[in-house]
Amino acid sequence: MNLTPTESERLTVFAAAEFARRNLREGIPLSHPEAVAYLTDEAMLMARTDLPFSEVRERAGRLLTSAQVEPGVPSMISYIMLELPTLAGSKLLTIYTPIAETADGPVPGEVIALTEAETVFEPSGLIDLEVVNTGDRDIQVRSMTHFFEVNKALAFDRAAAYGHKLAINAGGGTRFEPGIPKVVTLTPFVGERFVHGQAGLVNGPLDDPDTRARAFERACQRGYIQDES
Known part of the structure; x- marks a missing residue:
């Protein structure tokens, strides 16, 4: 049996629609592709x-209710176009x-803001620093970078x-353009306050006096700072 591309697509739609009909019989809400296939096939x-033609259009618009599909599906299907x-x-x-x-159905992708503001960083621990990029190209610093060890x-x-x-949301970053001063807000690390890797200046507990001393010594030796003051 040789099928044209249109006939093959029709069989695919039918198979998906049968899948949707089975779910309807079992009381399972339809997903977006299942709902589209069901309406198209019917x-x-x-x-x-x-x-x-007018009766087909009228009936097709009354085949499914919001209770028969998953939350958010109705708003995802604003219209369906097909060749009859x-x-x-x-x-x-x-x-x-x-x-x-x-009226109260969810909208996929909708952003629902919090009714009350939440404190992301404790204000008492924040500090502001002016930073200047002395290089010849942009430098970006990510949210979880130990600022002491940046470029x-x-x-x-x-x-x-x-x-x-940086006192910014996780996953974010701040870009520093050459020669342009920028003031950034920093927040202390919390938790166990261990730093490993990065520029390799700390590699240990931040609050350990010996680790701190070694970090400053490495920073001076490698040109990150000129002295420990």
Whole structure:
């Protein structure tokens, strides 16, 4: 049996629609692709039974309710466009809002803000430092970087930055352009306050006096700071 691309696609839609019908029989809410396949297959079946075009459009828009699909699916299907096989040839059918939304239904991708502000960083531990990029290209510092160990081309009070990181959301970053001073806010590391890797200046507990002394010694030797003051 040789099938045209259109016939192959029709079989795929039918298979997905049968999957959706099984879920409906079992009381399982339909996902977005299942709902689309079900509505498409039913509309094409109606067209094959020679129902008038207007009646197909009317019935197809009443096949599913919001209770039969997963939360958020109605808002994801604003319309469906498909070619109906009729005796007069193929006709384009557009079904607008095929699944009625509920007034309090979720919207996929919607951002719901908190009703009350939350403190991300304790204000008492924040410090502001002016940083200047003395290099010839942009430098970006990520949120979890120990600011004491950032690129040596950044000039600032490294002693004050010891044990601190940028006070920004996790995963974020701050870019420093050459020659342009920028004031950043730093917050202390919390938890066990161990730092490993990065520029290799600490590699141990931040609050251990010996570790701190070695970190400053390495920083001076490698040109991150000129002295320990």
